[in-house]
Amino acid sequence: MALTFRLMKKPRVCVVGAGVIGLSTAVRIQNELPNYDVTVLADRFSPDTTSDGSGGFWQPHLVGGDNQDMVIFGMFYTTVMIHVKAYLSWLMSRFKHNNGNVIDARIDKLEDLVKEYDVIVNCTGLGARKLINDHDVTPIRGQVTRVKAPWVKLFMTYQGTHGHCENYILPGADAVVLGGTGQEGNWNTGVDDEDRKMILEGCVEMMPSLKEAEVVRHWTGLRPHRTSGVRLETERLAKGKLVVHNYGHGGAGVTLHWGCAGQVVREIRTAFTPNFSRL
Numbered sequence: 001m002a003l004t005f006r007l008m009k010k011p012r013v014c015v016v017g018a019g020v021i022g023l024s025t026a027v028r029i030q031n032e033l034p035n036y037d038v039t040v041l042a043d044r045f046s047p048d049t050t051s052d053g054s055g056g057f058w059q060p061h062l063v064g065g066d067n068q069d070m071v072i073f074g075m076f077y078t079t080v081m082i083h084v085k086a087y088l089s090w091l092m093s094r095f096k097h098n099n100g101n102v103i104d105a106r107i108d109k110l111e112d113l114v115k116e117y118d119v120i121v122n123c124t125g126l127g128a129r130k131l132i133n134d135h136d137v138t139p140i141r142g143q144v145t146r147v148k149a150p151w152v153k154l155f156m157t158y159q160g161t162h163g164h165c166e167n168y169i170l171p172g173a174d175a176v177v178l179g180g181t182g183q184e185g186n187w188n189t190g191v192d193d194e195d196r197k198m199i200l201e202g203c204v205e206m207m208p209s210l211k212e213a214e215v216v217r218h219w220t221g222l223r224p225h226r227t228s229g230v231r232l233e234t235e236r237l238a239k240g241k242l243v244v245h246n247y248g249h250g251g252a253g254v255t256l257h258w259g260c261a262g263q264v265v266r267e268i269r270t271a272f273t274p275n276f277s278r279l
């Protein structure tokens with residue numbers, strides 16, 4: 001029997017995770033399922049999530065699965081770049097404005113939430129490895145340097161001469177992001193001096209004027225990579241409670257977040273509405 005008719009009160013949804021995936025999912029649920037009561041629960045919030053330090057560049061990159069395109073020739077294109085910290089702050093204010101609840105806590109298993117919530121949305125990124133024992137989730141360590149270089153107007157990427165370093169230059173609203181490493185299985189969240197050197201030297205080689213740029217910050221984050229691709233699917237827990245997984249976006253969480261959030265909404269709607277046909 002569809003869950004809709006068994007529930008007399010507003011369905012309660014708990015989104016676990018407050019990175020770009022969790023917050024965008026929570027806001028899309030509020031927008032598209034206005035009769036649901038939505039909570040975001042996380043042990044890290046902006047500015048301390050992986051999403052905060054991301055380049056914010058729209059490009060499918062370092063995502064698992066078998067749909068990777070290899071670029072072996074030069075190309076030129078226009079894309080968008082999000083100031084992720086500002087975006088997260090905007091998402092959080094939207095969420096609170098729509099009466100969303102926020103809980104600062106760590107959970108050790110999703111089952112701890114079934115008493116309280118009808119739907120749990122798992123947006124825990126790399127945390128899913130421990131939380132639900134998914135060993136397909138591994139870090140791809142990314143170190144970047146942010147510099148002040150307002151004269152840079154075009155992005156550039158170059159893969160080649162610097163070991164595990166794929167050099168890229170991404171001009172953003174308040175800084176230019178210089179990258180970066182892609183070290184699979186590396187859990188080091190500290191700034192590595194060798195990597196710092198490779199990033200700066202590689203980017204200056206591509207664009208010599210960057211030698212004059214003032215360094216704002218070095219930063220390291222761990223991309224939540226999942227070898228078999230993003231996990232975006234529904235599972236039933238005890239008592240028929242629903243879990244929708246939305247994690248493992250690797251180096252493309254900012255790129256994929258809004259579409260994945262939309263799919264979570266469809267999964268919930270399908271489970272709660274009899275005869276709902278997928279769009």
Ligand SMILES: Cc1cc2nc3c(=O)[nH]c(=O)nc-3n(C[C@H](O)[C@H](O)[C@H](O)COP(=O)(O)OP(=O)(O)OC[C@H]3O[C@@H](n4cnc5c(N)ncnc54)[C@H](O)[C@@H]3O)c2cc1C
Nearest residue numbers: 018019044051054055056057107125127142221253254255
């Ligand atoms: C150097 C670098 C550059 C990048 N550049 C780009 C780019 O240009 N474009 C792009 O699209 N992507 C980029 N990415 C990738 C992007 O940052 C990630 O894909 C994205 O941040 C993943 O978001 P998330 O919300 O899943 O994870 P996170 O931002 O890590 O959020 C996870 C959330 O889950 C919570 N959580 C986890 N476990 C638990 C638990 N047990 N209990 C409670 N809470 C829990 C955490 O507290 C946190 O709030 C980059 C990443 C790096 C490292």
